Structure formats: C-alpha cells, structure tokens
Amino acid sequence: MQSFRSALLLSSSVCFLACTTTHTTPTDRSAAIEAIKHTPDAQPAEIPLYKREFQLDQPYPVPALTPYAGPRKPIKNVILMIGDGMGPAQVTGGLLANRGRLFMQQAQATGFSITQNQYGKITDSAASATAMATGHKTYNSAIGMDSLGHQFRSIMWDAREHGKSTGLVVACELTDATPACFAVTHPTRNDQEAIALKYLAAPIDFMYAGGLRYFTQRQDHADLLLQWRQKGYQVVTKASEVASITGPKAVALLAESGPPAxxxxxxxxxxxxxxxxxxxxxxxxxGFFLMIEGSQIDDAGHFNNTTQNVQEVLDFDQQIGKAFRFAAANGETLVIVTADHETGGYSILGGSAPTGKVAANFATNKHSAVMVPVFAYGVGSELFTGMYENTDIYYRIKKALNWNTTENN
Structure with a gap:
C-alpha cells in the first residue's frame, strides 16, 4: 500500500511539473530576433580580410546620360553584355564601392532572367549562353546543341544574314563557354582545341580575347592564326598591335590562356x-551585333574573393557606360546587360556607399540558382522588363529587330 501511495504522489508531481511547463510564457519572438541581429557573425580567422572586405579608394565618375530624344529609328546595332556570375548582390557590391553610383543604374528598363538549365538544375555558363544565343535550353557543358545532338545556330548567324558585322570581346579564352556558344556548336565545352578549329568557320568578324595557345600550340600542330590570315583576317597577339586594326575582320588574342584578373x-x-x-x-x-563578357566576375565567385569580385564588376560597369553612351548618341542601338548565372551564393553583409566599403560573404564556391538582373538601354529596351527564362533574351532581341522568331532549327 505504501508503495502504491508513493507511486501516486510521484505521478502527481510529474503531472504538475508537466502542466506547469506547458503553460510557461514562450520566448518573445521579436526579442529573439533583435538579439540575433546584435550578435556578431563569426568570421573564420583563416579567411583573409581581402576576401571578405573591399574598399575603393578612388571612385570613377558616373555622369548622367542624356538619352536619345529624336525620332524613333529602327534598331541597327545590338550590344549584348554578359557579366559572368553577376547576380543582384554582385551589382550591389559594385554600387556600394563606387559611392552609390553605377552606369547600370541608368538603364531604361530592368528585369530578371531565370537561369536553370533544360533539366531545371543550376546552370553552367555553356547551357545558359546557349539559351541566350539560340533560344534553347540544354544540358550543362553543351555548346549550342542538346542531348539528342540537335544543333542550334546562334543569333550571330541571323545578324550575318541581315548584313551586320559581328563581334566578341571577352576577358577569358576565346574558346571558353560563353563566347563559344555565340560562334560554334560542340557537345562539350571542354574540347577547347576542337572548338578553336571550328572558329575558322564561325560567323564572327571581330574577336578580342585570350586563349592563344589553343590556336598555336595544338596537338595537331596546325597554325590557326595563319589560316585566319589566309581568310583575310588581321591577326594580332600583343596589346600594342591592337591600334593597327582597321577593319571588322580581325582577331586579337592577347594571352596564352585567360587574361589575368x-x-x-x-x-x-x-x-x-x-x-x-x-x-x-x-x-x-x-550595323552590328556585339557580345561583350565580363568573364572574371565568375572567377571571383568561385575563388570566394570579395576584392576581385567588386573590381571585376566595376571594370564591367565602365564598359556598360561606353555602350550606353554609344546608344544615347545614335538612337539606333539596343544594349542588353545581364548574366549567365550567379556564382558563389554571394551576400552583402555590410557596407557604406559614403566610404566605398563592402563586406560580403559566400555560401558556396559553385554557381547558385539565384535569378540574375537584366538591364536594357536604347531603342527597344521596353521589351526587357519582367521576369522570364533566359531563352527569352534571344526571342526578345529578335522581336526588337523585327526578325523572324519562329523556332530555331
């Protein structure tokens, strides 16, 4: 009997404690969030400061552009600018560093591009560039073709058929994924010597890049520069020789592999x-169709390097300023600025536009699924607002030019 009473008392005590615990006042949510906000983020000591922070000593001027205000003209020129790896946070970092002013801000229309590949996975540069150059989603590493072997011609062929000159200016190897998708088709981006050989039949007039070794130090011992010259191209391999280029048919390969950061x-x-x-x-x-790539924003994301990331974005933005000024002056140029994907899961943790300081962090050393911005300037820019798949870049350019937008085969 005594044992029964003891058990009953123990059970009552447990019940009392449980009931008391159930009715305890919960932690105030707002107070908990405020406490988190004021808790410093842990910064691993092994990450160098330059990879986490950057401060620009001398910002470059960003004068206000006066948009063309004359009679509306047909589009004669298209400049497509691709910041490889440039997501919204990368743009924000550049904005803070340059004291709150970028040429990108002067875009006349803005939108967002959804970058996932054919299978709904995070894209690489090849699949995304193929989407923009041809209007087709594909698998990662594909250059202008799909998994069934279907080859899609790039918009550069359309430009050539309409009598326009074409050009590629990139801060990477000419054979790298993004420029290659506008020039050739190939099952994988990794066969750089094979891609280099295909450039001899590409619809590109002006080429400015690195990657010289894939054209001169080849396993087949072919001299592709000689073959280009035989086709009537001017070919230069030194920066000091670029000034001598006089015509649109020219190749400038100024680094053995990719140009340095x-x-x-x-x-x-x-x-x-x-x-x-x-x-x-x-x-x-x-007119002409020119693709310009800020190639090494992507490199900085893979390296998780905030300093390089901001520097590359600012370098790219200054070229955007040139393109916008060109369009404002003639009223017959459409400029589209976007990215193939975001790299690094980049986030801005702090910063100050008055001081030009940026503090940032990376979630990964790979690409992410984040949507990327689209900025447009000039005649036809109104077509690039909204949120859409990266394949729409191709179709919206063709619509702006009043070219046939039926399926690309």
Missing amino acids: VAERTSAYINQGVDKALEVLSKNKN
Whole structure:
C-alpha cells in the first residue's frame, strides 16, 4: 500500500511539473530576433580580410546620360553584355564601392532572367549562353546543341544574314563557354582545341580575347592564326598591335590562356577591346551585333574573393557606360546587360556607399540558382522588363529587330 501511495504522489508531481511547463510564457519572438541581429557573425580567422572586405579608394565618375530624344529609328546595332556570375548582390557590391553610383543604374528598363538549365538544375555558363544565343535550353557543358545532338545556330548567324558585322570581346579564352556558344556548336565545352578549329568557320568578324595557345600550340600542330590570315583576317597577339586594326575582320588574342584578373592586367585590356570593337564594327552601314563578357566576375565567385569580385564588376560597369553612351548618341542601338548565372551564393553583409566599403560573404564556391538582373538601354529596351527564362533574351532581341522568331532549327 505504501508503495502504491508513493507511486501516486510521484505521478502527481510529474503531472504538475508537466502542466506547469506547458503553460510557461514562450520566448518573445521579436526579442529573439533583435538579439540575433546584435550578435556578431563569426568570421573564420583563416579567411583573409581581402576576401571578405573591399574598399575603393578612388571612385570613377558616373555622369548622367542624356538619352536619345529624336525620332524613333529602327534598331541597327545590338550590344549584348554578359557579366559572368553577376547576380543582384554582385551589382550591389559594385554600387556600394563606387559611392552609390553605377552606369547600370541608368538603364531604361530592368528585369530578371531565370537561369536553370533544360533539366531545371543550376546552370553552367555553356547551357545558359546557349539559351541566350539560340533560344534553347540544354544540358550543362553543351555548346549550342542538346542531348539528342540537335544543333542550334546562334543569333550571330541571323545578324550575318541581315548584313551586320559581328563581334566578341571577352576577358577569358576565346574558346571558353560563353563566347563559344555565340560562334560554334560542340557537345562539350571542354574540347577547347576542337572548338578553336571550328572558329575558322564561325560567323564572327571581330574577336578580342585570350586563349592563344589553343590556336598555336595544338596537338595537331596546325597554325590557326595563319589560316585566319589566309581568310583575310588581321591577326594580332600583343596589346600594342591592337591600334593597327582597321577593319571588322580581325582577331586579337592577347594571352596564352585567360587574361589575368583585373588587379594584375592593365585596365587597357578590356577598354581597348570595347573601344576597337565599336570603332571597326560601326563602319558597317547595316550595323552590328556585339557580345561583350565580363568573364572574371565568375572567377571571383568561385575563388570566394570579395576584392576581385567588386573590381571585376566595376571594370564591367565602365564598359556598360561606353555602350550606353554609344546608344544615347545614335538612337539606333539596343544594349542588353545581364548574366549567365550567379556564382558563389554571394551576400552583402555590410557596407557604406559614403566610404566605398563592402563586406560580403559566400555560401558556396559553385554557381547558385539565384535569378540574375537584366538591364536594357536604347531603342527597344521596353521589351526587357519582367521576369522570364533566359531563352527569352534571344526571342526578345529578335522581336526588337523585327526578325523572324519562329523556332530555331
């Protein structure tokens, strides 16, 4: 009997405690969130400061552009600018660093591009560039074709058929994924020597890039530069020779592989390429189609390097300024600025536009599924608002040009 009473008392005590616990006042949600906000984020000591923070000493000026205000003209020129790996946070980092001013801000229309590949997975540069160049989703690593072997011609062929000159200016190898998708078709982006050989039949007039070794130090011992010269192209391999280029049919390969990062390469590299492209391609009375890539924003994301990331975004933005000015001056140019994907899961943790300081973090050293911005300027820019698949870049450009937008075969 005594044992029964003891058990009953124990049971009552447990019940009392349980009931008391159930009715305890819960932690205030707002207070908990405020406490988290004021708890410093842990910064691993092994990550160097330059990879986490950046401060720009001297911002570049971003004067207000005066948009073309004359009679509406048909689109003569298209400049497609791709910031490889440039998501919204990358743009924000550049904005803070340059004291709250970027040329991208002066876009006349903005939108978002959804970048997933054919299978709904995070894209690589090849699949995304194929989508923009041909209007077709595909598998990662594919250059202008799908898993069934269907080959899709790029929009550069359409430009050539309409009598326009074409050009590629990139801060990577000419054989790298993004430029290759606008020039050739191939099952995988990794066969760079095979891609280089296909460039001889590509619909591209002006080429400015790195990757010289894939054209001159080949396993088949072919000299592709000689073959280009035989086709009537001017070919240069030194920055000092670029000024000698006079016509749209030209190849400038200025690095054995990819050009170095912006901090090591001279600012003249991309400046010189964009300037020369606009100079020689605009000689064509029928206009031109030019693709410019800020290639190494992506590198900085893979390296989880905030300093390089901001530097590359600012380098790219200054070229955007040139393209916007060109469009504002003639009223017959459409400029589209976007990205193939976001790289690094980049986030801005702090910063100050008055001081030009950026503090950032990376969630991964790979690509992410984040949507990327689209900025458009000039005649036809109104077509690029909204949220849409990256294949729509291709179809909206063709619509702006009043080209046939039926399925690309």
